[in-house]
Amino acid sequence: MDQLPNLGRELEMLSEIGMSSMDELFADIPEDIRRNDPLPLPPPQSEEQILADAQHLLGANIHLDSRPSFISAGLARNFVPTMVPMLATRGEFLTSYTPYQPEVSQGMLQAMWEFQTMVSELVALPVANVSMYDASTAAAEAITCAVRVRSKRSSQPNTVYVSEFVPPHRMSVIENYTQGVEIDIKILPHRDDGTLDLEAAKAANDSCAVYVEQPNAFGSMDEGLLSLRSIIGEKTALIVGVDVVSLGLMEAPGNWGADIVVGEGQPFGIGPTAGGPIYGIFACTKDYLRLMPGRIVGQSLDADGKIAYTLTLSTREQHIRRHRATSNICSNETLIALMGAMHMSLLGPEGLERLALRVTAATQTALEAVASVEGVELIYPESPVFREFAVRLPCSSRGALERMDSMGVMGGFDLSQWWGSMHDCLLIGCDERTTEEDIEILSSALASSISEVSS
Amino acid sequence: MSTVFDFNGAPGSGWSQPEPIREDPGKNIPDSMRRNALPRWPRASEPELVRHYTLLSQRNFGIDTGFYPLGSCTMKHNPRINERIVQMPGIDRIHPLQPDSQVQGLLAIYYEMQDMLSICAGMDSVTLQPVAGAQGEFTAIRCIQEYHNSNGENNRNKVIVPDSAHGTNPASAAMCGYEIVEIPSGSDGRIDLQALRAAVDGDTAAMMITNPSTLGVFEPEIAEAARIVHEAGGQMYYDGANFNAILGKTDPGRMGFDAVHYNLHKTFSQPHGGGGPGSGPIGVKSHLAKYLPSPIAARRARTEDDPRGVGDGFWYFWEDPESSIGKVQQWNGNAGAVVRAWAFYRRYGRDLERMSEHAVLNANYLRHRIMRGHGDSAIPTMPKDGAPSEVVKHEFTLDMTPIKDATGVTAKDVAKRLLDYGYMAPTLYFPQIVPECLMLEPTETESKDVLDKFADDFLSILSEDPEILKNAPHTTPVRRVDEVLAARQLILRHPCE
Numbered sequence: 001m002d003q004l005p006n007l008g009r010e011l012e013m014l015s016e017i018g019m020s021s022m023d024e025l026f027a028d029i030p031e032d033i034r035r036n037d038p039l040p041l042p043p044p045q046s047e048e049q050i051l052a053d054a055q056h057l058l059g060a061n062i063h064l065d066s067r068p069s070f071i072s073a074g075l076a077r078n079f080v081p082t083m084v085p086m087l088a089t090r091g092e093f094l095t096s097y098t099p100y101q102p103e104v105s106q107g108m109l110q111a112m113w114e115f116q117t118m119v120s121e122l123v124a125l126p127v128a129n130v131s132m133y134d135a136s137t138a139a140a141e142a143i144t145c146a147v148r149v150r151s152k153r154s155s156q157p158n159t160v161y162v163s164e165f166v167p168p169h170r171m172s173v174i175e176n177y178t179q180g181v182e183i184d185i186k187i188l189p190h191r192d193d194g195t196l197d198l199e200a201a202k203a204a205n206d207s208c209a210v211y212v213e214q215p216n217a218f219g220s221m222d223e224g225l226l227s228l229r230s231i232i233g234e235k236t237a238l239i240v241g242v243d244v245v246s247l248g249l250m251e252a253p254g255n256w257g258a259d260i261v262v263g264e265g266q267p268f269g270i271g272p273t274a275g276g277p278i279y280g281i282f283a284c285t286k287d288y289l290r291l292m293p294g295r296i297v298g299q300s301l302d303a304d305g306k307i308a309y310t311l312t313l314s315t316r317e318q319h320i321r322r323h324r325a326t327s328n329i330c331s332n333e334t335l336i337a338l339m340g341a342m343h344m345s346l347l348g349p350e351g352l353e354r355l356a357l358r359v360t361a362a363t364q365t366a367l368e369a370v371a372s373v374e375g376v377e378l379i380y381p382e383s384p385v386f387r388e389f390a391v392r393l394p395c396s397s398r399g400a401l402e403r404m405d406s407m408g409v410m411g412g413f414d415l416s417q418w419w420g421s422m423h424d425c426l427l428i429g430c431d432e433r434t435t436e437e438d439i440e441i442l443s444s445a446l447a448s449s450i451s452e453v454s455s
Numbered sequence: 456m457s458t459v460f461d462f463n464g465a466p467g468s469g470w471s472q473p474e475p476i477r478e479d480p481g482k483n484i485p486d487s488m489r490r491n492a493l494p495r496w497p498r499a500s501e502p503e504l505v506r507h508y509t510l511l512s513q514r515n516f517g518i519d520t521g522f523y524p525l526g527s528c529t530m531k532h533n534p535r536i537n538e539r540i541v542q543m544p545g546i547d548r549i550h551p552l553q554p555d556s557q558v559q560g561l562l563a564i565y566y567e568m569q570d571m572l573s574i575c576a577g578m579d580s581v582t583l584q585p586v587a588g589a590q591g592e593f594t595a596i597r598c599i600q601e602y603h604n605s606n607g608e609n610n611r612n613k614v615i616v617p618d619s620a621h622g623t624n625p626a627s628a629a630m631c632g633y634e635i636v637e638i639p640s641g642s643d644g645r646i647d648l649q650a651l652r653a654a655v656d657g658d659t660a661a662m663m664i665t666n667p668s669t670l671g672v673f674e675p676e677i678a679e680a681a682r683i684v685h686e687a688g689g690q691m692y693y694d695g696a697n698f699n700a701i702l703g704k705t706d707p708g709r710m711g712f713d714a715v716h717y718n719l720h721k722t723f724s725q726p727h728g729g730g731g732p733g734s735g736p737i738g739v740k741s742h743l744a745k746y747l748p749s750p751i752a753a754r755r756a757r758t759e760d761d762p763r764g765v766g767d768g769f770w771y772f773w774e775d776p777e778s779s780i781g782k783v784q785q786w787n788g789n790a791g792a793v794v795r796a797w798a799f800y801r802r803y804g805r806d807l808e809r810m811s812e813h814a815v816l817n818a819n820y821l822r823h824r825i826m827r828g829h830g831d832s833a834i835p836t837m838p839k840d841g842a843p844s845e846v847v848k849h850e851f852t853l854d855m856t857p858i859k860d861a862t863g864v865t866a867k868d869v870a871k872r873l874l875d876y877g878y879m880a881p882t883l884y885f886p887q888i889v890p891e892c893l894m895l896e897p898t899e900t901e902s903k904d905v906l907d908k909f910a911d912d913f914l915s916i917l918s919e920d921p922e923i924l925k926n927a928p929h930t931t932p933v934r935r936v937d938e939v940l941a942a943r944q945l946i947l948r949h950p951c952e
Binding site for chain 1: 456458459460462464466467469470472473474475476477483484485487488489490491493494495496497498499501504505507508509510511512513514515516517518519520523525528530531532533534536538539540541542543544545546547548549550551552553554556557558559560561563564571574575586587588589590592593597600616621622623625626627628629630631632633635672673675677678701702703704705706709710720726727728729730731732733735763764765766780781782783784785786787788789790791792794798800801802803804805806807808809810812813815816817819820823824844845846870871874879880883885899900901902903926928931932933934935936937938940941942944945946947948949951
């Protein structure tokens with residue numbers, strides 16, 4: 001209630017309008033639909049009380065930094081430089097709206113133009129927007145965008161091929177975004193060694209688009225994807241989902257034929273935050289520019305001829321084009337993208353490479369340690385991995401995770417939550433902060449859980 | 456000013472990180488997959504970057520720097536305690552796939568928010584998963600689509616939208632594959648019931664509408680509109696963008712709606728952050744509840760076997776609705792926005808009604824203070840009221856045709872001149888049914904003094920030399936920006952050369 005500066009001045013203001021009670025302001029609501037009793041909610045609280053309740057409730061959660069944690073599945077337990085939240089929450093950024101008035105929004109507009117540049121450089125494609133909601137909506141809207149661009153000239157109109165190793169929750173988002181516009185999603189199979197079946201991928205030739213991930217849902221990287229462009233033909237859109245940090249080591253998809261690159265931006269800029277707010281990156285070639293979703297900042301000049309920035313190509317968007325818009329996206333994740341831009345600027349090129357090396361060092365070390373635990377098998381032993389790898393246990397993964405939990409270890413993600421048949425499989429995720437000690441604790445906890453659950 | 460790419464320190468000289476835990480760990484990656492050239496990101500030190508972003512922030516306008524009467528966007532103050540809370544590790548360092556036992560506090564907050572939002576809108580079930588208003592619209596229309604399909608009525612292929620609706624409404628319905636039927640508003644901005652009756656038939660899936668309307672006027676015949684749509688077997692969807700006007704006074708459930716989205720970044724003070732993040736939960740009546748995205752927070756009485764909870768006697772858990780449409784966001788929505796909105800709602804509790812009263816009081820007060828210009832010493836360039844109604848709700852519109860006819864000054868010129876006075880411009884040229892429209896929403900967190908000063912400044916702008924207005928703004932970090940040039944030259948990134 002302390003948020004209302006005019007408390008106590010109501011009558012003074014009402015008399016200006018020629019009224020004497022608040023009720024008169026609501027007299028236009030017909031009686032039969034009016035609420036006449038107070039909202040059945042608790043009494044108002046002071047800032048102090050709210051903070052105490054927040055400390056109590058959020059303090060009851062067990063957070064990732066409080067114990068060795070090996071849960072990733074598309075998000076990173078990252079380290080965010082202190083500067084990032086401190087600067088991004090400056091009120092001028094935090095409390096601004098979409099920059100419809102560029103003359104007083106140059107700060108955010110320039111920061112987003114710089115963000116677009118850094119994303120563009122990262123993935124090696126010329127155009128990037130100022131963010132999507134997350135990696136999944138970015139992938140889904142990349143698919144609908146590709147169909148808009150390609151469908152009329154394709155011998156398989158409205159048809160898109162998607163790797164079977166896309167995480168099911170992302171697949172569910174893709175299905176929701178594509179079913180209404182009647183896009184036919186066909187599944188691209190993988191071989192027993194986990195690599196994409198390139199022979200089967202020939203079926204995608206001259207379809208609207210192919211969507212693959214590098215690394216895939218199991219953390220595996222697939223050299224075969226580098227030749228995908230020649231298999232699917234020049235006219236099929238190649239959409240690649242990436243782990244943004246991996247691009248400090250791995251060749252950028254724009255350099256092996258990708259038309260659109262999407263991914264989860266979260267490792268740059270913000271903690272996992274229980275799944276949001278995070279942000280999706282979306283970058284593409286110029287062929288897709290005019291039918292792509294999301295906001296784009298362009299450079300221009302002001303009336304005095306000074307360089308200035310403004311939102312551009314707005315005629316694609318819902319507030320102009322309504323039901324013919326390329327997307328319904330309006331609010332996006334700009335502030336989180338700003339945090340990403342700050343984090344990327346701090347890292348610099350060599351910092352990015354170092355970050356990727358740290359993640360891959362941790363992943364490889366954990367993989368070797370876990371694979372040497374008796375009874376544990378790597379599901380795809382031949383695959384290079386980044387951040388994550390999948391193992392099969394001699395017991396239920398759920399049981400093993402519960403045992404490890406009781407030992408104070410978050411041992412990974414139970415893959416049966418994604419694929420029901422994988423009840424004995426674990427997805428183990430690492431990050432730049434995984435230590436050798438964490439890995440030792442994980443492998444001994446895993447070894448003892450297996451023997452307890454199996455016995 | 457300079458860009459971040461102007462910083463070009465020595466390679467590797469910037470922000471430091473620990474060494475990898477082993478040397479040459481990348482061996483398992485084939486050379487053919489290795490990156491040839493690193494991205495040309497800036498090489499900058501922390502002191503340089505802190506200054507860069509501080510200078511950028513000083514070239515940006517927020518609620519914190521001035522009055523922000525941007526209609527339909529509900530730019531209210533964002534309490535700072537909310538920012539402090541979301542930095543806590545119990546939210547910042549949480550993974551959405553952690554087991555229920557590790558996130559009892561988060562689940563309790565989700566449950567409380569679902570419950571509170573249901574109560575405020577007169578709905579039966581709520582999901583917090585959609586991460587923006589537009590995604591909420593999309594999600595609700597998907598649920599309605601599944602509902603019709605499961606009733607064997609997949610012939611329903613049309614969604615009715617008034618011409619005054621937010622652009623996201625038709626865009627969201629079109630993304631679900633619906634044909635859009637746009638119906639005209641009456642001259643007073645109200646629903647034209649005759650046009651609605653003519654548009655509704657057995658193919659109608661839903662009608663999407665906001666109330667108060669985008670003119671800021673409460674639609675008194677909303678219940679009749681709902682009856683017309685329901686009789687034809689359609690569903691009623693409430694766009695919650697204007698919800699700030701009616702909390703505790705009425706609710707979409709009473710008006711006859713079946714589904715509603717909320718904008719936590721409007722009504723419940725999640726900061727807009729230059730365009731997002733938002734959060735767009737949806738509420739539905741019971742017949743749509745089983746289609747909601749999965750999962751939603753649920754609870755039962757805690758038993759002795761349960762591990763520790765939050766001490767309120769309940770055990771909280773994620774639950775998938777029976778015939779869920781699945782996911783619209785990868786995880787459980789923008790949890791950080793939900794927690795901020797929770798902290799905001801706790802500040803008012805049952806007095807959320809006072810919040811709406813003050814939002815409506817401020818809008819009506821400002822409208823009258825501006826319209827006073829019609830009085831004794833009438834200003835010849837005075838705008839017309841966008842909707843000639845006795846009272847408005849949280850926002851109102853002005854028709855700037857008189858000044859345009861008299862001097863050639865457009866609504867946009869007036870908006871740009873307001874920037875010189877230290878105000879954010881109102882929403883421009885929306886809704887399109889009002890010519891030369893300015894749409895103003897002061898919100899409840901502005902004082903009478905700010906509103907008085909704004910009204911006086913606004914009126915004095917109307918009498919300024921038209922040339923000053925046509926060339927405005929004059930005192931902002933940059934002058935009027937050439938948007939046509941931006942679209943023509945399409946410089947969308949720095950060359951990094």
